[in-house]
Amino acid sequence: MSYVLSGKRPISDGTRQRVRASIEQLGYQPHAGARALASSRSRIIALMVPLRTDMYVPVMLDIAVAVATTARAHGYDVLLLTGEEGPSALRRVTGSGLAEAVILMDVQLHDERLAVLRTAGPPAVLVGLPADPSGLSCVDLDFAAAGALCVDHLAALGHREIAVVGESPGVYARHTGFAERTLRGLRQRAERLGVGLLHRACEGSHDAVARVLARILDERPGVSAFVVQNETAVEPLLALLRRTGRAVPEDVSVVAVCPEAVAAQASVPLTSVAIPAQELGRRAVERLVARLADPAARTGTELLTPVLTVRESSGPPPRPLGIPL
Amino acid sequence: MSYVLSGKRPISDGTRQRVRASIEQLGYQPHAGARALASSRSRIIALMVPLRTDMYVPVMLDIAVAVATTARAHGYDVLLLTGEEGPSALRRVTGSGLAEAVILMDVQLHDERLAVLRTAGPPAVLVGLPADPSGLSCVDLDFAAAGALCVDHLAALGHREIAVVGESPGVYARHTGFAERTLRGLRQRAERLGVGLLHRACEGSHDAVARVLARILDERPGVSAFVVQNETAVEPLLALLRRTGRAVPEDVSVVAVCPEAVAAQASVPLTSVAIPAQELGRRAVERLVARLADPAARTGTELLTPVLTVRESSGPPPRPLGIPL
DNA sequence: CTGAAAGCGCTAACAA
DNA sequence: TTGTTAGCGCTTTCAG
Numbered sequence: 001m002s003y004v005l006s007g008k009r010p011i012s013d014g015t016r017q018r019v020r021a022s023i024e025q026l027g028y029q030p031h032a033g034a035r036a037l038a039s040s041r042s043r044i045i046a047l048m049v050p051l052r053t054d055m056y057v058p059v060m061l062d063i064a065v066a067v068a069t070t071a072r073a074h075g076y077d078v079l080l081l082t083g084e085e086g087p088s089a090l091r092r093v094t095g096s097g098l099a100e101a102v103i104l105m106d107v108q109l110h111d112e113r114l115a116v117l118r119t120a121g122p123p124a125v126l127v128g129l130p131a132d133p134s135g136l137s138c139v140d141l142d143f144a145a146a147g148a149l150c151v152d153h154l155a156a157l158g159h160r161e162i163a164v165v166g167e168s169p170g171v172y173a174r175h176t177g178f179a180e181r182t183l184r185g186l187r188q189r190a191e192r193l194g195v196g197l198l199h200r201a202c203e204g205s206h207d208a209v210a211r212v213l214a215r216i217l218d219e220r221p222g223v224s225a226f227v228v229q230n231e232t233a234v235e236p237l238l239a240l241l242r243r244t245g246r247a248v249p250e251d252v253s254v255v256a257v258c259p260e261a262v263a264a265q266a267s268v269p270l271t272s273v274a275i276p277a278q279e280l281g282r283r284a285v286e287r288l289v290a291r292l293a294d295p296a297a298r299t300g301t302e303l304l305t306p307v308l309t310v311r312e313s314s315g316p317p318p319r320p321l322g323i324p325l
Numbered sequence: 326m327s328y329v330l331s332g333k334r335p336i337s338d339g340t341r342q343r344v345r346a347s348i349e350q351l352g353y354q355p356h357a358g359a360r361a362l363a364s365s366r367s368r369i370i371a372l373m374v375p376l377r378t379d380m381y382v383p384v385m386l387d388i389a390v391a392v393a394t395t396a397r398a399h400g401y402d403v404l405l406l407t408g409e410e411g412p413s414a415l416r417r418v419t420g421s422g423l424a425e426a427v428i429l430m431d432v433q434l435h436d437e438r439l440a441v442l443r444t445a446g447p448p449a450v451l452v453g454l455p456a457d458p459s460g461l462s463c464v465d466l467d468f469a470a471a472g473a474l475c476v477d478h479l480a481a482l483g484h485r486e487i488a489v490v491g492e493s494p495g496v497y498a499r500h501t502g503f504a505e506r507t508l509r510g511l512r513q514r515a516e517r518l519g520v521g522l523l524h525r526a527c528e529g530s531h532d533a534v535a536r537v538l539a540r541i542l543d544e545r546p547g548v549s550a551f552v553v554q555n556e557t558a559v560e561p562l563l564a565l566l567r568r569t570g571r572a573v574p575e576d577v578s579v580v581a582v583c584p585e586a587v588a589a590q591a592s593v594p595l596t597s598v599a600i601p602a603q604e605l606g607r608r609a610v611e612r613l614v615a616r617l618a619d620p621a622a623r624t625g626t627e628l629l630t631p632v633l634t635v636r637e638s639s640g641p642p643p644r645p646l647g648i649p650l
Numbered sequence: 651c652t653g654a655a656a657g658c659g660c661t662a663a664c665a666a
Numbered sequence: 667t668t669g670t671t672a673g674c675g676c677t678t679t680c681a682g
Contacts, residue, residue, distance in 0.1 A: 008678085010651060029416075032423040033361030034675035037658050042358060047405065051390045053586070057383045065376045068407050077423065080372065080405040082393050091354075097659095098357040098402065206560075206592035235531075236592070239564045261378075267531035267561070333662085335667060359659035362674045422675095 036097060045076050045288060046099035048090070048113070050083040050106035054168040054203075056231040059259060059277045060105065063127060066281025067103060074289045087116045094122040101288050103127065107138075109175040123291045125284045129177045129301065137291070138301040139283045143178045143257075146273040146306035147185025150227045150255045153271065153308055155193045158316045159225040159253060162190065163216045164199040165209070165237060167230050172201055182229055182257060196220065204232025206239075213240050224317035225253040231262050238267050249315035255308075263311065271314040273306045280304070361422060370401050370613060371424035373415070373438070375408040375431035379493040379528075381556040384584060384602045385430065388452060391606025392428060399614045412441045419447040426613050428452065432463075434500040448616045450609045454502045454626065462616070463626040464608045468503045468582075471598040471631035472510025475552045475580045478596065478633055480518045483641045484550040484578060487515065488541045489524040490534070490562060492555050497526055507554055507582060521545065529557025531564075538565050549642035550578040556587050563592050574640035580633075588636065596639040598631045605629070 022028070036042040047067050049060055068078045079099050081089050083106060090113060093099040100122065104113060107128030117124045118135055126138045154162055164186055166172070167179045183199060190197035198220050202212040216223060228234055234256060238248065246252050248268045256263055256272040263272035283302065290297040347353070361367040372392050374385055393403045404424050406414050408431060415438060418424040425447065429438060432453030442449045443460055451463045479487055489511055491497070492504045508524060515522035523545050527537040541548060553559055559581060563573065571577050573593045581588055581597040588597035608627065616622040 012651060015652080027420075029420040031362065031675050032421040033358045033365075033367060034658090035677080036358030037356065037362050037660080038675075038677040040358075040658075040677095044404075049390075051394075057386050061382050061386050064405065065374075065407055068405050069376075069409065072407075072410065077418070078405040079369075080389065080393050080403040082390055082397075084394065085397065093402070095352075095354040096357040205590040235560050235564075239560075239592070243567075265530045267564070337667060340668080356659050359674090360661080362676080363659075363661040365661095365674070 040097060042097055042100050043076050044079050044099045045071050045285070046079045046081050046090070046093045046102045048081040048083055048085075048102065048104050052083070052106065052170075054170045055106065056258075058261075059231075059275060062259070062277035063105060063281040063284075066278040067285055070282045070285040071289075074285065076285075076289070087113045090116045090122075101125075101292055103284050103288060107177055109177050109180065123288060123295075125288045125291075127280050127284050129181065129303075131177075133301050135299070136301075137287055137299045139280055139287060140178065140301075140303060141275060141280065142303035142306055143181040144185030144188075145303075146257055147182040147187075147227075148189035149185075149273055149306055149308045150257065151186055151189040151193065151195060151197070153255060153310070153314065154225045154227070154253060155190075155195050157225075157253065157314060159195065160317075161196040161220055161222040162186075162198070162225045162227060163220060163223045164197065165212060165216075165226055165228045165230055165233055166199055166201045168203050169201040179229065186227060196222070198223070202230055202233050204230060204236075206236045209233050209236035210240055213237065223252070225255070225314070227255050227257070229257040231256075231258045234258065234262060234266055234270070242267075248313050251318055253314040253317070255314055260309075263309070266313075268313045269311040271309065271311045273308045276304060365422060367422055367425050368401050369404050369424045370396050370610070371404045371406050371415070371418045371427045373406040373408055373410075373427065373429050377408070377431065377495075379495045380431065381583075383586075384556075384600060387584070387602035388430060388606040388609075391603040392610050395607045395610035396614075399610065401610075401614070412438045415441045415447075426450075426617055428609050428613060432502055434502050434505065448613060448620075450613045452605050452609050454506065454628075456502075458626050460624070461626075462612055462624045464605055464612060465503065465626075465628055466600060466605065467628035467631055468506040469510030469513075470628075471582055472507040472512075472552075473514035474510075474598055474631055474633045475582065476511055476514040476518065476520060476522070478580060478635070478639065479550045479552070479578060480515075480520050482550075482578065482639060484520065485642075486521040486545055486547040487511075487523070487550045487552060488545060488548045489522065490537060490541075490551055490553045490555055490558055491524055491526045493528050494526040504554065511552060521547070523548070527555055527558050529555060529561070531561045534558050534561035535565055538562065548577070550580070550639070552580050552582070554582040556581075556583045559583065559587060559591055559595070573638050576643050578639040578642070580639055585634075588634070591638075593638045594636040596634065596636045598633045601629060 049064055071078050090102055102122055102124040104126045107126045107130050109131040111130050114130055126136060129138050129140045171179045187197055200212050202208055241248055248254055256270045258272055260274045263270040374389055396403050415427055427447055427449040429451045432451045432455050434456040436455050439455055451461060454463050454465045496504045512522055525537050527533055566573055573579055581595045583597055585599045588595040
């Protein structure tokens with residue numbers, strides 16, 4: 001009866017041994033429901049993943065897996081919710097005591113799910129950043145800094161005219177935080193450094209990339225570098241550049257904001273700012289667990305510092321400017 | 326107390342109305358744990374997804390989302406388990422009454438998780454087919470038939486020498502059912518039709534595809550058609566064929582086994598056999614729910630019939646053979 | 651340090 | 667058709 005007591009009270013070694021042995025031999029397993037009922041803690045975290053088709057899926061799955069893994073390491077299980085279900089799903093799983101806490105992915109700037117969290121909200125962590133993160137706990141990559149980093153790198157190499165191949169139009173239409181923040185970072189830094197910047201949303205298909213590329217080259221013939229924030233557009237872009245006789249990085253530079261794996265395996269290994277999917281999932285859970293253990297634990301926003309890795313896709317522009325010697 | 330009774334016993338209309346009203350106004354939500362305890366039914370299905378990096382992720386996620394969506398439609402929630410945790414996770418969630426039933430993805434021919442399911446097993450459905458499916462409930466695409474279909478199509482067009490660009494070596498090393506079954510289907514049909522068939526496993530990176538392609542063309546100069554079962558290899562392959570001056574479908578044909586979206590959005594829209602990810606997830610849940618409702622419900626294997634859609638990547642070989650008229 | 655007992659909120663069986 | 671009640675298997679409090 002009093003067993004296992006998760007060490008909640010002193011137990012003699014003898015008793016502990018005896019109980020442990022019985023547990024093994026009988027294959028005893030505590031009933032999850034009974035436990036949840038008596039303790040009013042289900043040891044379940046709900047994870048809401050989007051089911052969009054215009055986002056790069058591997059990142060989502062990576063985060064989800066990291067969440068599940070980290071949660072398990074802390075004794076929690078993960079309940080899978082689809083974004084489709086919206087705010088009501090949060091109320092449901094939370095109100096019924098099914099889940100003790102919630103992790104939200106693919107947060108939008110003005111996300112309807114946030115209302116639930118602010119009012120009588122269950123402990124929650126967002127992977128992403130809404131317009132107003134006050135009172136919420138958020139974890140994300142500092143995409144604004146990531147954008148700035150890309151411009152810095154290219155400007156330092158001597159590029160004066162940069163084109164940005166962005167996410168699908170739908171992503172911006174939904175005001176997805178990370179895309180807009182990256183763009184802001186790119187624009188601000190470009191302006192400060194006096195570098196020209198042209199941004200175009202872009203679907204991931206070969207044809208769409210071809211169209212966008214053509215437009216960009218038409219509107220800004222002086223472009224010598226691309227920043228790509230769209231994993232599925234990476235290969236089409238590289239292929240098209242190759243096909244039109246533009247060597248990377250000799251003729252044009254390409255910098256991506258994408259997972260390491262994508263950058264490293266591209267047909268030209270890409271200089272890139274990594275999206276640390278696993279790290280994001282891990283941190284989200286750790287924050288949540290900390291808050292579950294101690295409701296007074298710190299809330300607020302945690303932005304991971306982006307890191308740019310130089311690979312083979314970036315170099316000085318074809319006609320070097322103002323770098324004497 | 327007697328409320329909502331899920332219609333388990335006759336209730337007068339008046340009472341029903343009254344109870345419903347109170348439920349609304351008080352925002353009452355039944356406690357999941359208490360419910361699970363009293364009824365010994367948690368209304369939770371555990372879904373075990375692999376966390377491999379060498380499988381095409383969108384298909385996995387599609388299945389998972391379909392499972393979650395369909396489960397909700399039947400009043401179930403989904404618990405996310407990673408393949409990493411192995412058989413013990415099944416015992417844990419199942420033994421503790423956390424989950425009533427289990428869906429397994431990425432099943433291997435000799436899967437260690439199957440032992441748990443056969444002995445004192447909880448209701449389970451596999452998405453995929455093990456070597457011995459007896460006593461188990463399985464749902465999958467008939468990959469053998471899919472392979473045969475590809476060969477049929479190409480042979481009918483007049484191709485006599487086909488190369489297969491397969492999944493990563495690791496997939497075969499693990500004896501993942503779908504890959505081996507496809508291969509078997511391809512080989513048997515090729516043999517029957519007297520068509521030459523060369524299979525090579527292939528990583529998804531551009532370089533790997535280049536190497537494999539070079540080997541194939543070297544070993545079998547007469548190859549006039551490719552069957553690709555590796556989503557990430559599709560674009561590299563098309564790019565390489567283009568680059569080496571082989572027009573698709575005029576010089577070589579390409580047929581893929583992949584999701585519709587991949588085939589349709591390729592730089593050359595691909596003739597393909599679709600992988601119906603959503604359908605698989607949906608069916609898996611429906612089988613499970615049927616069995617949960619009626620333990621006597623049919624078990625066994627359900628193989629979806631593959632469908633080949635002709636797009637723009639397949640045509641007759643460059644030098645037509647023996648098709649007089 | 652350990653035993654005993656009172657619920658946790660619900661379902662299901664038993665009366666009425 | 668409806669009211670009552672006995673648990674479901676655990677956690678936790680209160681005695682010892």
